[in-house]
Amino acid sequence: MTFRHSVAFTLTVPLLCALLSAQTHKEKADLLISGGTVVTMDASRAILDDGAVAVKGDTIVAVGPRSELEARYAAKQTIDARGGLVLPGFINGHTHVPMTLFRGLHDDVTLNDWLYKYIFPAEAKNVNEEFVRWGTRLAAAEQIRVGVTTFADMYYFEDAVAEETKAAGMRGVLG
DSSP states (O other): OHHHHHHHHHHHHHHHHHHHHHHHTSEEEEEEEESSEEEOOSTTOOEETTEEEEEETTEEEEEEEHHHHHHHEEEEEEEEOTTSEEOOOEEEEEEOGGGGGGTTSOOSSOHHHIIIIIIHHHHHHHOSHHHHHHHHHHHHHHHHHTTEEEEEEOOSSHHHHHHHHHHTTOEEEEO
């Protein structure tokens, strides 16, 4: 009986060592997004049906087939993206982000009427640095929710827009 146990133990130790070795030799990542359809922005515009993306800090370190990246990386957090799309962040090319606070002020009028009869008077009464900060915070939350990572903006108190944009973890082309 002792002989059988020692043989069984001897046979499982190399297997255990191999398994532990494989686990400890994986590269570390902070995030692994795995299993979705990955739309790349590489030179060939490859689309990976069962892909993965590995992220360290704020840097994408690898994009490839799910099986390869799951074997290569040990991540602190994993997102199961099966059934979903993994896309690059969208860029909003024209914004006045603080104006989110004027949404719905008036509809169904010409642009000239909208600007001169409603928006410009409302801006004259309400726009200050605090207004711009709150409007930027709201716009950042809405944009992040739909996948926008970068936006171009022009408005008043643009330094405040820049500070709030940075605080939200977004990028902005601001002027």
